Amino acid sequence: MKRGLLALSTLSLALGSAWAAKIAIYPYDGASVLAGQRFDLRVEASELQGSPSTYRITLDGQPLSGFQQTSQGPGQAEWTLRDTFIRVGEHTLEVSVTDGTGESKRSAKWVARANPRLPRAPKNIILFIGDGMGWNTLNAARIIAKGFNPQNGMPSGNLEIETGYGGMATVTNSSFDSFIVDSANSASSIMTGQKVQVNALNVYPSNLKDTLAYPRIETLAEMMKRVRGASIGVVTTTFGTDATPAMVNAHTRRRSDYQGIADQYFGRGGFGIPLDVMLFGGSRDFIPQSNPGSRRKDNTDWIAESQKLGYTFVSNRTELMAAQPSDKLFGLFNLDNFPSYLDRAVWKRPEMLGSFTDMPYLWEMTQKAVETLSKNDKGFFLMVEAGMVDKYEHPLDWQRGLWDVLELDRTVQWAKNYAAQNPDTLVIVTADHAHSISVFGGYDYSKQGRQGVGVYQDAKFPTYGDRRDTNGFPLPETARGIAVGFGATPDYCETYRGREVYKDPTISDGKGGYVANPEVCKEPGAFLRVGNLDPASAQGVHTADPMPLFAFGTGSQLFNGLIDQTEIFFRMAQALGLNPYLEKP
Amino acid sequence: MRLMFLLLLVLGGLGWAQSPLEFSELYGRITIRGVEFSPKLQALNGKTVSMTGWMAPPLKPKLDFFVLTKVPLATCPFCSTAADWPPDIVLVIMPPGRAAEPTTRRIQVTGRLEIGIKTDEDTGFVSLVRIYADKISEAR
Structure with a gap:
């Protein structure tokens, strides 16, 4: 009998959680921020039975106010507090939402870090x-x-x-x-x-x-x-x-x-x-x-x-x-x-x-x-990208x-x-x-296609730098280069060479799929490499x-x-x- | 031979004078302030032209229009959020009631040239150069 009751209560708990509303909290549980870093706090409830009758949002046990409540659709409710921040240390945000089926709870723990000003600190970042x-x-x-x-x-x-x-x-x-x-x-x-x-x-x-x-x-x-x-x-x-x-x-x-x-x-x-x-x-x-x-x-x-x-x-x-x-x-x-x-x-x-x-x-x-x-x-602060x-x-x-x-x-x-x-x-x-x-060998540009690839001792040493451009950079045209490949590719034709006028390696077949670019496949030494990515891929990833x-x-x-x-x-x-x-x- | 998936449309008006137009002739200059139509393109506006190029990845299932490009393209700018069209593209509009068949082969398009900014209501696609196609055939 006692065992039966326990089973029943376990069942009702399981059912209860299935009926309960879902709650999402952002910043997410486990987030670290800087103390004083601004963010928009957002709580979203979904799968609600009717509108929430009551809700309670607390930070470290203290009620938080100032939320704007909205609903993106049936069974949904959201609470947004724009432009807020937290003090240094560990914090817990607790949310309780009550709807027709009862109370649902969720909490998120955050850590706010603080930095001391060092005597010799930079003021600029590139x-x-x-x-x-x-x-x-x-x-x-x-x-x-x-x-x-x-x-x-x-x-x-x-x-x-x-x-x-x-x-x-x-x-x-x-x-x-x-x-x-x-x-x-x-x-x-x-x-x-x-x-x-x-x-x-x-x-x-x-x-x-x-x-x-x-x-x-x-x-x-x-x-x-x-x-x-x-x-x-x-x-x-x-x-x-x-x-x-x-x-x-x-x-x-x-x-x-x-x-x-x-x-x-x-x-x-x-x-x-x-x-x-x-x-x-x-x-x-x-x-x-x-x-x-x-x-x-x-x-x-x-x-x-x-x-x-x-x-x-x-x-x-x-x-x-x-x-x-x-x-x-x-x-x-x-x-x-x-x-x-x-x-x-x-x-x-x-x-x-x-x-x-x-x-x-x-x-x-x-x-x-x-x-x-x-x-x-x-x-x-300057961000410079070689994009x-x-x-x-x-x-x-x-x-x-x-x-x-x-x-x-x-x-x-x-x-x-x-x-x-x-x-x-x-x-x-x-x-x-x-x-x-990945670089896996040398390439002898006097040859074509796979015949030019040299591995181990046949890779020898690249000759880049024998000729240089106006900025002093090596020219890509040289006797011995590098054999380079990519591990994840669509279907394409490999030549091991660059080309002065760019060509897409893979083109649309017009029906939602992709094929190796026939213009590349016509080049000397070109050979088809069947891709290993989803056939709907047109490029490396x-x-x-x-x-x-x-x-x-x-x-x-x-x-x-x-x-x-x-x-x-x-x-x-x-x-x-x-x-x-x-x-x- | 599966070449017959290429659409052959021969409507009335055979024998019209048609001016060949190259992709390199579309724009006079492309500057940071936008693109400038070339004098040749402006002179041909409203006239019958023929262009050779490649059909770009389809923008939508029913091809009552498609994009003609200078080289075969991988990217479908509407499929991938970050991809971009090259500036020298031509929108080809099919005759009413006709749909284009997708192809990877080089094609020749003949039809009436129209230039200027135009936005397709369904897709939001903004075009600068359009050909209202009379005839589409495989290029030799």
Whole structure:
């Protein structure tokens, strides 16, 4: 009898939980934030029987008020508290919602960290992101740039990225909703310390329909500007509203909200904290829809508006180099992405450049950005992205991708020198995710197709550097190169060679599937590689492989060992001694 | 031979003068302020032209229009949020009641040229250059 009662009560418990409403809390259970870091607190109840009759939300046992209650649909209720923060220490948020079937409960534990101001703390951060630059990508770029002494096999040197650092780490990453990341949520983790959904920028999940209204979490750059009055900026070789540049101050569930992201750059939307320096491509999101080529759905003209707001506007390399900006600089250098370094500096094919023949190098944009931002004695945060590395790894065009790493390396060399002369500056070089790239042999370019691949002793040594371009970079055309492949691919034809006019490796079959590009398969030595990805894939993909991190200057010693990507945020804040709870604007 | 999935549409008006048009001739200049139509394109507006290119991945199941591109493309910009069209593309509108058949082969499109910004209501697709097709055939 006693046993029967126990079974019955267990059954009713199980049934009770099946009927109970579901409750979600954001920030999520287990979140770490900085004390004083702003966020939107959101509680969502679903599968409610009728409307909730009562609800109770407490923080550390004390009732929290000020929530806006909404309902996105039948059986749903939400409570939102915008723009809040927590004090240092451990906290518990408890939620109780009562509906027709009874009470449902959920709690979330959060930790708010605080940082002491160190006597020798940097006030500036230059964060370099090699998009898609995993360890293997960096390694391949070093082999091309430095190579080996063929007399004894010793490596002939390291990249600038890999030399003279004060801290070095291997970084892992993951998403809120998957263990693979995209550039948007991975960038968000670096900038907020949170796990974020794939394709989302600096927001928590929610059931909202308006992607721009999702619960926001303040970024490091936004905090630096809000509490310290620092200047913030973005430099990249992709279109300006792309996911990685958007890490600095954009907040949206959908990285393709290009117009909304462009507006947030100027302080319209999000937390309303504008960027001071923007140098990138993708003008189509900043010109009115009446201009052919615009991607906007309104007639906002940010080229004209920016100048009214006090930005110096430049549109090519000549104008950039001549500019004498006061403290705000806006540069658009292409309608879309920049062509790759090899297209701009070496091959210069009109098919690839079009009318854009006067574009700045990444190091020129970075210098001008720092020159402008450093006029603010309260400090600055600058994110510099070599964005086309990833854009060309996706279609397996490793030559274009790797030479863009060399362009990044030249840029880091300049930034290291800047940090050496300005010891209040911390320089970090890392990636947002890896690709499945690997160097497995040498390649003899006097041969074709698979016959050119040499492994083990037949790999010999690459001869890159026998000829160099005007910037001193090795030319891709040489006698012996590297054999490079990707672990995860669609169907495509391999030739082991680059091509001066880009071709997609895989094209649509017009019926929802993809096939190897027949134009590539016609090239000498080409052979078909059947893909190992879903047949609906047209390109290579991000991987779970680890990424490098190198840090230079004051605070660089904090970056050490094997760390999760969210930790980059906390260690940058620690280096700055940033305490948004105590520091007052 | 599965070539017959290619649509052959021969409507009235055979023998009209048709001007060949290359993708490289579409725009005079592309600047950060947008694209400028070339003098040749402007002169041909409203006239019959023929262009050769590739059918891009379909935007929607029923192909009453499709995008013609200079080179074969992988990306379906409406399928993948981050992808982008190259600027030199042409929207091909099928005659009323006719649908295009998907193909990976190079095709030649003949029809009336129209230029200027136009937004498709169903897909939101913004086009700058359109051909109202009379005839679509496999390119030689």
